[in-house]
Amino acid sequence: MVLNLLFITTVIKSTFGVVTTGLWLIPLMLAAITYYRYDAVDPESRPLDQLNLYPEYDFIVVGSGSAGAVVANRLSEVRKWKVLLIEAGPDENEISDVPSLAAYLQLSKLDWAYKTEPSTKACLGMQNNRCNWPRGRVLGGSSVLNYMLYVRGNRHDYDHWASLGNPGWDYDNVLRYFKKSEDNRNPYLANNKYHGRGGLLTVQESPWHSPLVAAFVEAGTQLGYDNRDINGAKQAGFMIAQGTIRRGSRCSTAKAFLRPIRMRKNFHLSMNSHVTRVIIEPGTMRAQAVEFVKHGKVYRIAARREVIISAGAINTPQLMMLSGLGPRKHLEKHGIRVLQDLPVGENMQDHVGMGGLTFLVDKPVAIVQDRFNPTAVTFQYVLRERGPMTTLGGVEGLAFVHTPYSNRSLDWPDIQFHMAPASINSDNGARVKKVLGLKESVYQEVYHPIANKDSWTIMPLLLRPRSRGSVKLRSANPFHYPLINANYFDDPLDAKTLVEGAKIALRVAEAQVFKQFGSRLWRKPLPNCKQHKFLSDAYLECHVRTISMTIYHPCGTAKMGPAWDPEAVVDPRLRVYGVRGLRVIDASIMPTISSGNTNAPVIMIAEKGADLIKEDWLTNPEYKVKRQANRLRDPDPASSNIQGIITLPNNITQGDSSNISDRSNMESNFSNSSHINNINFNSNSNSSNIESSSNFTLNYANS
Numbered sequence: 001m002v003l004n005l006l007f008i009t010t011v012i013k014s015t016f017g018v019v020t021t022g023l024w025l026i027p028l029m030l031a032a033i034t035y036y037r038y039d040a041v042d043p044e045s046r047p048l049d050q051l052n053l054y055p056e057y058d059f060i061v062v063g064s065g066s067a068g069a070v071v072a073n074r075l076s077e078v079r080k081w082k083v084l085l086i087e088a089g090p091d092e093n094e095i096s097d098v099p100s101l102a103a104y105l106q107l108s109k110l111d112w113a114y115k116t117e118p119s120t121k122a123c124l125g126m127q128n129n130r131c132n133w134p135r136g137r138v139l140g141g142s143s144v145l146n147y148m149l150y151v152r153g154n155r156h157d158y159d160h161w162a163s164l165g166n167p168g169w170d171y172d173n174v175l176r177y178f179k180k181s182e183d184n185r186n187p188y189l190a191n192n193k194y195h196g197r198g199g200l201l202t203v204q205e206s207p208w209h210s211p212l213v214a215a216f217v218e219a220g221t222q223l224g225y226d227n228r229d230i231n232g233a234k235q236a237g238f239m240i241a242q243g244t245i246r247r248g249s250r251c252s253t254a255k256a257f258l259r260p261i262r263m264r265k266n267f268h269l270s271m272n273s274h275v276t277r278v279i280i281e282p283g284t285m286r287a288q289a290v291e292f293v294k295h296g297k298v299y300r301i302a303a304r305r306e307v308i309i310s311a312g313a314i315n316t317p318q319l320m321m322l323s324g325l326g327p328r329k330h331l332e333k334h335g336i337r338v339l340q341d342l343p344v345g346e347n348m349q350d351h352v353g354m355g356g357l358t359f360l361v362d363k364p365v366a367i368v369q370d371r372f373n374p375t376a377v378t379f380q381y382v383l384r385e386r387g388p389m390t391t392l393g394g395v396e397g398l399a400f401v402h403t404p405y406s407n408r409s410l411d412w413p414d415i416q417f418h419m420a421p422a423s424i425n426s427d428n429g430a431r432v433k434k435v436l437g438l439k440e441s442v443y444q445e446v447y448h449p450i451a452n453k454d455s456w457t458i459m460p461l462l463l464r465p466r467s468r469g470s471v472k473l474r475s476a477n478p479f480h481y482p483l484i485n486a487n488y489f490d491d492p493l494d495a496k497t498l499v500e501g502a503k504i505a506l507r508v509a510e511a512q513v514f515k516q517f518g519s520r521l522w523r524k525p526l527p528n529c530k531q532h533k534f535l536s537d538a539y540l541e542c543h544v545r546t547i548s549m550t551i552y553h554p555c556g557t558a559k560m561g562p563a564w565d566p567e568a569v570v571d572p573r574l575r576v577y578g579v580r581g582l583r584v585i586d587a588s589i590m591p592t593i594s595s596g597n598t599n600a601p602v603i604m605i606a607e608k609g610a611d612l613i614k615e616d617w618l619t620n621p622e623y624k625v626k627r628q629a630n631r632l633r634d635p636d637p638a639s640s641n642i643q644g645i646i647t648l649p650n651n652i653t654q655g656d657s658s659n660i661s662d663r664s665n666m667e668s669n670f671s672n673s674s675h676i677n678n679i680n681f682n683s684n685s686n687s688s689n690i691e692s693s694s695n696f697t698l699n700y701a702n703s
Ligand SMILES: Cc1cc2nc3c(=O)[nH]c(=O)nc-3n(C[C@H](O)[C@H](O)[C@H](O)COP(=O)(O)OP(=O)(O)OC[C@H]3O[C@@H](n4cnc5c(N)ncnc54)[C@H](O)[C@@H]3O)c2cc1C
Pocket: 062, 063, 064, 065, 066, 067, 068, 086, 087, 088, 089, 106, 134, 135, 136, 137, 138, 139, 140, 141, 142, 143, 145, 146, 147, 148, 149, 150, 151, 273, 274, 275, 276, 310, 311, 312, 313, 315, 316, 319, 551, 552, 553, 554, 586, 587, 588, 597, 598, 599, 600, 602
């Protein structure tokens, strides 16, 4: 027992470098028992980190997130194909299993912990006007950090994709891929024709609900909206959220798609392996190999058939640009040889929401961290798979509504609501404030006075933003974080639409059904919005621009489109234009963002993408392995996959740009590489600090 507690303590310490002492007790207890429960109820063991890799695989998948895990599973169904999946992060842990602890994973070692560039139009209430942008750096990717909400988007989203010149991506075609993955365990949903049973991904409602969510759904009907399955025939309406959970615990894509295949002989997984570039042979323009750093060693592994990039909407464009695929001028600026001039990193879209709208209640019906008895709550979770620990990151209710800016007759709502029985104040500033990156002054003035009081929130979010952001390279150093320009509210109509959404949210909260709880708006104005009349349009717009919250759905940075679309990076079969043997399969390919949370759509994209690959290689005579042509042109590639040794400080991937501080250390450690000529510092070459020189490339003997 003591040993196990020690083990759990270590897990928590190593996972949550940021957990403060005061918060230790609860997660410690929860984790300890979760550990026992986990062992007892999960029959599938964890995937294995392969140490001895082959020099060559048929397919190499980069990134094991919502998309990559699915692709690796489906491709390795073909026994004759050898598949390698490469993931920068480690395996999930016992904490990430607990749905209610989702926010605890942010800013931990499982998070890339990105930040947007400072803005004058949004994120004004966040430190340095920058929004935190968490992304999973763990087996399962962002499906391990996410709030597990299962939302497919609107039929019109996919019909629109098809109308842009992407045949096969219309709703009727993609519906079967949503259903293919799904194992819906709520009988009232499973039996309808829009849902699937028996798939690998478990979907169900959280078994625990606060009374507030029933009131929320009821309030929707009072406003004329139906209580409906928003993943079914129509989208506009209110419902209790469905989530990717299994027996009350998170069902990440790693759990759903990788654990069952851990013993497949033709499948290898390499964790803690940061891919630094895809090697493309300039003559044939074929993706030949993937280079990555694992435990200080540089590896290069060849791909006989294809490399599939599934590194997510931020890292996929970064990796493509590092590999010579991107906007010419931008790559040249960073001294990267341009292999294909493509609009990589453009067209970025995200769902931005209005955070911090807070309603106080007089009854003890909300989630207030300090009120829960950890022992009772833990045993409810462990023994009965129930209780508040099963809530989907705290979000209980979902709704899709129309502002006057959308066409009601189309059933294509422009605003989504997340309803939660808690708000920024509910944990006394311990966690939510930090993961949002909220300015202390805003917290102290507005939320501290109601700390730990029962409250709830509706977060309106903009479903189809007109503004477009971008991902660019900070430098040619693969360990430097990219520059993320969210560009929220660049188009003024985006803020105006969100203001209309906020007004509908306020009407929902005023519905008669909430009176039983004494529900009322916390009317404390935000400090920087006091010049406007409280709740006027101008005030609401100021609020929207102050507590602008990402809903964590960046996408579109390697846009799918037909050859005549100047913004397209991949074709409708997800092949990168101008490069053979290279596809992108993840959130990056969305031409326009889906109207709802993006995890289920990304899993659908991966299911369909894997089928496209199978179709091409198993039925299309043009797809044949030309072994010689695709071999690495190394002197002796099979002799060793290890190409060099690189020593990186432990904190290399933390912070918003990497902290490689000892350049000479890196250089000397490359000395035993037979293939790497040198490290090339592209600017400030006299500097001994790589961060200030901000640019290095690994130069190869043969490239
Ligand atoms: C905090 C949070 C909450 C969210 N909540 C929800 C929700 O409730 N419902 C919902 O539907 N969606 C939600 N989302 C969004 C959803 O999870 C994402 O859209 C989806 O997971 C994206 O999938 P992906 O495969 O494109 O990328 P990811 O899942 O992020 O996968 C990318 C993977 O690639 C790896 N990788 C990146 N670079 C490299 C490299 N160079 N070398 C090796 N590996 C690399 C990463 O570590 C990661 O594992 C949330 C996301 C976050 C972060």
